[in-house]
Amino acid sequence: MTDGKITTANLGDHGPEVSVQGLGCMGMxxxxxxxxADASRxxxxxxxxxxxxxxxxxxxxxxxxxxxxxxxxFKAHRDEVVIATKFALSIxxxxxxxxxxxxxxxxxxxxxxxxxxRLDVDVIDLxxxxxxxxxxxxxxxVGTMADLVREGKVKHLGxxxxxxxxxxxxxxxxxxxAVQSExxxxxxxxxxxxxxxxxxxxxxxxAYSPLGRGFLTGSFTNAEQDLSAGDFRRQxxxxxxxxxxxxxxxxxxxxxxxxxxxxTLGQTALAWTQQQASIHDLPVIPIPGTRKPARVEENxxxxxxxxxxxxxDLLDGIxxxxxxxxxxxxxxxxxxxx
Numbered sequence: 001m002t003d004g005k006i007t008t009a010n011l012g013d014h015g016p017e018v019s020v021q022g023l024g025c026m027g028m029x030x031x032x033x034x035x036x037a038d039a040s041r042x043x044x045x046x047x048x049x050x051x052x053x054x055x056x057x058x059x060x061x062x063x064x065x066x067x068x069x070x071x072x073x074f075k076a077h078r079d080e081v082v083i084a085t086k087f088a089l090s091i092x093x094x095x096x097x098x099x100x101x102x103x104x105x106x107x108x109x110x111x112x113x114x115x116x117x118r119l120d121v122d123v124i125d126l127x128x129x130x131x132x133x134x135x136x137x138x139x140x141x142v143g144t145m146a147d148l149v150r151e152g153k154v155k156h157l158g159x160x161x162x163x164x165x166x167x168x169x170x171x172x173x174x175x176x177x178a179v180q181s182e183x184x185x186x187x188x189x190x191x192x193x194x195x196x197x198x199x200x201x202x203x204x205x206x207a208y209s210p211l212g213r214g215f216l217t218g219s220f221t222n223a224e225q226d227l228s229a230g231d232f233r234r235q236x237x238x239x240x241x242x243x244x245x246x247x248x249x250x251x252x253x254x255x256x257x258x259x260x261x262x263x264t265l266g267q268t269a270l271a272w273t274q275q276q277a278s279i280h281d282l283p284v285i286p287i288p289g290t291r292k293p294a295r296v297e298e299n300x301x302x303x304x305x306x307x308x309x310x311x312x313d314l315l316d317g318i319x320x321x322x323x324x325x326x327x328x329x330x331x332x333x334x335x336x337x338x
Contacts, residue, residue: 013202015177
């Protein structure tokens with residue numbers, strides 16, 4: 001199951017054609033502890049061989065380092081890849097450990113020029129607002145983003161972690177191709193409002209952390225005990241202490257389904273997320289992140305797994321049992337503002 005190329009789908013009514021599974025590239029430069037640059041480059045190449053055309057980064061990942069790291073790969077394969085990057089998390093010069101959300105037009109213009117330079121491309125295929133600054137009218141921010149499309153610096157627009165009302169307001173200014181939000185067996189809050197709005201507007205849902213930041217693969221069971229000091233998962237409530245212990249027990253249900261398909265835990269979790277496309281009648285593109293070629297092979301093979309209705313029913317109640325929020329501060333997520 002590791003050699004066939006994966007299929008493609010349109011990124012909503014207003015976006016490009018992309019692979020049905022993308023690649024989250026953040027961990028190659030940021031967030032998950034030390035990484036091996038050679039292994040990451042091999043992962044990018046293997047992903048492309050397997051049909052992955054959709055690559056996700058952001059200017060905040062390693063303070064621009066992830067965009068710089070990806071640039072040679074994108075340059076070598078520019079006609080084969082769809083590049084998605086993001087703005088909004090500004091880094092104060094006096095404190096590089098902090099992130100300040102900015103959606104004001106001057107900052108957007110500054111950010112896009114910086115990303116174009118780091119990526120060494122003439123145009124960004126999909127440009128996301130990474131997080132929402134509620135003090136700036138979304139119509140104003142998206143209006144500036146729409147200007148970038150007209151100027152040829154950006155092809156398509158996206159939003160991340162917005163509410164249904166924010167999505168509708170933004171879409172009225174300029175068509176939105178995709179909303180990126182966390183969506184997995186452990187995180188389903190967007191199904192109440194955001195997913196129906198996206199479906200009504202013809203917007204795709206790009207699911208980040210479909211593997212629960214690795215927890216759904218069984219690769220770690222307690223972030224404080226199993227992960228390095230610099231790994232930001234140690235700061236997320238559901239992966240530490242009693243929450244982690246309780247959540248680890250939920251993997252047994254996933255394991256029972258995985259065994260029926262001769263699949264891994266991660267493949268089963270990805271298959272579940274992928275099948276939300278048919279359940280909710282909208283394009284759903286998971287973007288699992290990895291830094292290992294073998295894991296890309298495993299992840300893309302999951303696109304060919306179809307869970308039965310009975311198995312979907314069995315997995316349906318997991319999210320309601322998860323202990324701990326997905327972030328310590330949920331105010332900058334859609335769920336924190338709905």
